[in-house]
Amino acid sequence: DIVLTQTPLSLSVTPGQPASISCKSSQSLLHSNGKTHLYWYLQKPGQSPRLLIYEVSNRFSGVPDRFSGSGSGTDFTLKISRVEAEDVGVYYCMQSIKFPLTFGGGTKVEIK
């Protein structure tokens, strides 16, 4: 199975400051179709996970542009340019290049 390792486990951020989360994969997520199948989710307290970023760097519908994704191969990063109070929750990365689909362990973001 592909293992996704997220760091840090938790993050405490002052509103208006940036935040960055890393996701490292045990195998390359670049498919022969040219796409890299790495995704980011945010799970706010008491809610279902919500898709933020698909294929490394594409924001899903309705996602604010303060969220951005980057990376290639096995190393990926989610960045929040200016954290807002509504961004609290747990962020997960996910891969779908190979079954079984797997998720990272999550990074909890809190506001200082």
Next chain:
Amino acid sequence: QVQLQESGPGLVKPSETLSLTCTVSGSSINSDYYWGWIRQSPGLGLEWIGSFLHSGTTYHNPSLKSRGTISVDTSKNQFSLRLTSVTAADTAVYYCARVRTSGHFHECFEIWGQGTAVTVSS
């Protein structure tokens, strides 16, 4: 607006079978999307259970050791999960979701239900 709603018993006894249903509105499960089940437990985090396409293509997580089966009722626009021989390790919140699908390629879960909590206990 696409919505998914899970339903099923909140409590199941060990060794019995867990049955959950996902009712979809705003999108046909006969359309060219995969649909899937995911669960979340404190110990294992988010775990993919399985996904299917209306054509019959189905994928399951081998970690469930063939205990999980997904079935479809197109007349009700519903799909279901059966998980046999449950143990305490199957205690989790279970989600159904629509998959972002590209040319029959299973991408990510783009729309999720609100989830239903299941406890396995005698």
